[in-house]
Amino acid sequence: MKSPSQPRDRGIPEATVARLPLYLRALHGMAERGVATVSSEDLAVAAGVNSAKLRKDLSHLGSYGTRGVGYDVEYLVYQISRELGLTQDWAVAIVGVGNLGRALANYGGFVSRGFRIAAVVDADPEVVGDTIAGLNVEHIDDLEAVIKRRGVSIVVLATPAAAAQEVCDRVVTAGVTSILNFAPVVLSVPDGVDVRKVDLSIELQILAFHEQRKAGGPLMAVDSQ
Amino acid sequence: MKSPSQPRDRGIPEATVARLPLYLRALHGMAERGVATVSSEDLAVAAGVNSAKLRKDLSHLGSYGTRGVGYDVEYLVYQISRELGLTQDWAVAIVGVGNLGRALANYGGFVSRGFRIAAVVDADPEVVGDTIAGLNVEHIDDLEAVIKRRGVSIVVLATPAAAAQEVCDRVVTAGVTSILNFAPVVLSVPDGVDVRKVDLSIELQILAFHEQRKAGGPLMAVDSQ
DNA sequence: CCGACTTTGTGCACCGGTTCACAAAGGGAT
DNA sequence: ATCCCTTTGTGAACCGGTGCACAAAGTCGG
Numbered sequence: 001m002k003s004p005s006q007p008r009d010r011g012i013p014e015a016t017v018a019r020l021p022l023y024l025r026a027l028h029g030m031a032e033r034g035v036a037t038v039s040s041e042d043l044a045v046a047a048g049v050n051s052a053k054l055r056k057d058l059s060h061l062g063s064y065g066t067r068g069v070g071y072d073v074e075y076l077v078y079q080i081s082r083e084l085g086l087t088q089d090w091a092v093a094i095v096g097v098g099n100l101g102r103a104l105a106n107y108g109g110f111v112s113r114g115f116r117i118a119a120v121v122d123a124d125p126e127v128v129g130d131t132i133a134g135l136n137v138e139h140i141d142d143l144e145a146v147i148k149r150r151g152v153s154i155v156v157l158a159t160p161a162a163a164a165q166e167v168c169d170r171v172v173t174a175g176v177t178s179i180l181n182f183a184p185v186v187l188s189v190p191d192g193v194d195v196r197k198v199d200l201s202i203e204l205q206i207l208a209f210h211e212q213r214k215a216g217g218p219l220m221a222v223d224s225q
Numbered sequence: 226m227k228s229p230s231q232p233r234d235r236g237i238p239e240a241t242v243a244r245l246p247l248y249l250r251a252l253h254g255m256a257e258r259g260v261a262t263v264s265s266e267d268l269a270v271a272a273g274v275n276s277a278k279l280r281k282d283l284s285h286l287g288s289y290g291t292r293g294v295g296y297d298v299e300y301l302v303y304q305i306s307r308e309l310g311l312t313q314d315w316a317v318a319i320v321g322v323g324n325l326g327r328a329l330a331n332y333g334g335f336v337s338r339g340f341r342i343a344a345v346v347d348a349d350p351e352v353v354g355d356t357i358a359g360l361n362v363e364h365i366d367d368l369e370a371v372i373k374r375r376g377v378s379i380v381v382l383a384t385p386a387a388a389a390q391e392v393c394d395r396v397v398t399a400g401v402t403s404i405l406n407f408a409p410v411v412l413s414v415p416d417g418v419d420v421r422k423v424d425l426s427i428e429l430q431i432l433a434f435h436e437q438r439k440a441g442g443p444l445m446a447v448d449s450q
Numbered sequence: 451c452c453g454a455c456t457t458t459g460t461g462c463a464c465c466g467g468t469t470c471a472c473a474a475a476g477g478g479a480t
Numbered sequence: 481a482t483c484c485c486t487t488t489g490t491g492a493a494c495c496g497g498t499g500c501a502c503a504a505a506g507t508c509g510g
Contacts, residue, residue, distance in 0.1 A: 015467060021430040025409065039487065048411035052469060052490095059489055067475040067488045084430050085437030092429070099331045103324035107425065115429055154432055177439060178432040180425075184250065186273035194435045196428045200332065200405075203421045204317070204340055205246040205309050207379055207403040210419045212310030214402060240497060264457065277460095277499055284459055292458045292505045 012083070016057040022047045023054070024080045031073050039070035086114035093119040093152040095167050096159035097127050097137055100182055104158060105133040118150040123163070143167070144174040154178045161185045168195075237308070241282040247272045248279070249305045256298050264295035311339035318377040320392050321384035322347040322355075322362055325407055329383060330358040343375040348388070368392070369399040379403045386410045393420075 026046035030038055040058070044051035058064060058071070061083055065071045081087055092115050094101050105120055120132050123140040130137045138146050146152070155171045157164055157179060164183035171179065177193045184202075187195050251271035255263055265283075269276035283289060283296070286308055290296045306312055317340050319326050330345055345357050348365040355362045363371050371377070380396045382389055382404060389408035396404065402418045409427075412420050 013467070017431055017434050018427070020434075021424075021427040022411070024430075026411075040489095041487085046411070048413070050469070052471090053467090055487090055489060056468085063489075065488050066477085068477050068486045070487070083434070085433040086430065088437075090429075090433055090436070099328035103328035104425065106324045114433065153436055154429065178436045180428050180432060186247070186251075186271070188273070192439070194432055196432055198423055198425070198428060199246075200329065200423070202243070202246040203405050203423060204315075204379065205249075205311065206242055207405060207419055207421055208310040208315055208339065209242050209245075209308070211315070211378055211403045212313075214417070238497070265459095266457085275499065277501090278497090280457090280459060281498085288459075290458050291507085293456045293507045295457070 012060045016060055017084075019047070019049065019053075019057055020080050020084055022049070023057070024077065024084070024086075027073055027077045027080070031077060035073055037070045038073055038076075040065070043071065081113070084114075088114065090115050090154055091118035091150055091152045092116065092154045092156060093121060093147060093150070093171075094156045094158060095121045095140070095143070095171070096157065096163075096183075097122040097124075097130075097132060098158065098160075101156075101158035102132060104156060104182075105135070115154075118152055119146045121146060123159075140167070143170055147171065147174045147176060152176065154180065157181045157183055157187075159183055237285045241285055242309075244272070244274065244278075244282055245305050245309055247274070248282070249302065249309070249311075252298055252302045252305070256302060260298055262295045263298055263301075265290070268296065306338070309339075313339065315340050315379055316343035316375055316377045317341065317379045317381060318344040318346060318372060318375070318396075319381045319383060320346045320365070320368070320396070321382065321388070321408075322349075322352050322357060323383065323385075326381075326383035327357060329381060329407075330360070340379075343377055344371045346371060348384075365392070368395055372396065372399045372401060377401065379405065382406045382408050382412075384408055 023043060026043060027038070030043075030046070040051045040055045044054040047054065055065075058076075061079055064076055064079055094105055094117060097105070097120060101120070101122070105117060117133060117135065120135045120137050121140055121143055122128060122137055125139075128137050128139045147155075153176065155176050155178070157167060159167055161183045164181065164185045165187060168179060168181075168187045168189065172189055172193055179187070179189070179193065179195045181187055181195055181197045182199075184199055187197075189195055248268060251268060252263070254271070255268075265276045265280045269279040272279065280290075283301075286304055289301055289304055303312075319330055319342060322330070322345055326345070326347070330342060342358060342360065345360045345362050346365055346368055347353055347362055350364075353362050353364045372380075378401065380401050380403070382392060384392055386408045389406065389410045390412060393404060393406070393412045393414065397414055397418055404412070404414070404418065404420045406412055406420055406422045407424075409424055412422075414420055
């Protein structure tokens with residue numbers, strides 16, 4: 001392998017960032033199966049995307065491929081991991097220990113690489129003190145202290161909708177700038193804070209829309225993964 | 226209220242469809258608070274979008290606003306519901322009763338409007354026969370029969386990654402064309418089948434990427450909801 | 451009935467992202 | 481060393497979506 005060119009473009013398109021984890025997952029699978037080298041075509045199929053798009057995505061990280069051969073799997077895993085920041089350890093706090101919060105805390109693949117659940121917090125005195133996924137459930141009153149003490153930098157909101165904005169405001173004030181929100185509300189946050197939303201109900205409604213179309217007219221809307 | 230123009234454009238942009246549920250949620254809140262009429266500006270704020278975008282979105286359903294006044298809340302709720310297909314009842318099956326499947330089955334807001342959990346299925350003899358969210362857990366062997374008997378048209382996959390593709394193939398063969406996939410795999414499906422993916426691990430990785438950026442350089446990536 | 455005011459609906463320019471298609475680069479065989 | 485084959489990296493056209501800015505349409509007070 002020759003001297004790798006630096007990742008030059010510091011501004012990676014958002015759409016590319018969203019696909020890097022997909023490539024990473026496919027690459028991990030290949031690495032485990034002992035594959036040493038992969039072409040953009042094969043990796044694209046494994047990740048469910050177009051090969052030109054994959055190449056353009058990877059080109060944003062630098063020139064890590066070899067023409068006529070493809071990409072070195074191990075090396076690419078490392079480069080993508082580094083780019084995504086997975087070579088460091090992220091402390092995640094889950095706020096809200098309902099059914100969903102509990103499921104998230106116990107969900108293994110979630111913690112897999114780079115992420116560690118560092119705290120679980122709830123408001124209900126009934127569950128505070130319980131042990132979930134090996135962690136003691138702490139009281140919401142101590143939210144700021146817990147965040148500081150455990151070095152939490154990413155917060156997962158799994159509270160009821162009514163509580164989400166208030167909790168959000170508090171974690172932002174406590175210095176958190178990355179939030180994964182499962183509550184069905186539009187959070188308002190200051191600039192510089194990233195919020196990503198996962199909304200089951202919205203996904204279902206989008207499916208229903210297309211399902212209705214299929215049943216109704218001869219116009220067929222199609223897959224989109 | 227004057228005679229409403231027909232929804233003319235049968236091809237609603239995907240980006241618009243993805244936002245309609247957001248508008249609908251905001252409108253429901255307003256209806257409950259007794260608001261009769263809302264301007265595009267106010268609704269846009271409530272839904273967290275730009276008002277011009279909101280107007281353009283709504284214009285795809287037809288001309289339901291009144292210039293100088295705004296939109297009739299109740300009427301708009303009805304129009305959007307109808308467009309999304311929420312005026313009918315959708316039978317949903319959840320396959321996989323791990324932590325996540327259980328959480329989904331019990332998640333109230335999920336079933337709220339238009340959707341009804343009609344079946345819960347798993348492969349583990351340990352949980353088959355249990356009652357979850359008032360439903361008897363059925364065996365995966367009976368998957369096709371259950372889908373047919375209960376009229377299931379949307380399937381939620383909450384199985385381990387290794388099982389997802391096989392279950393997917395079976396439900397597609399059984400006639401299901403709308404799938405919400407929580408398993409961390411790229412499903413391959415025939416044309417005409419809609420798959421939507423929810424992937425916690427990917428969301429976290431995207432957050433980590435931006436978080437790393439913030440910590441690292443002076444370039445700040447921002448919010449995106 | 452009129453004029454001032456509000457708010458919608460949309461034409462248009464712009465932008466990020468996708469896809470095609472191909473030149474450039476490298477590997478391997480002879 | 482040369483030629484052929486494979487595969488990358490990218491220029492350029494294209495496409496869907498966004499946001500501005502404004503004319504058209506309607507309300508309401510006088």
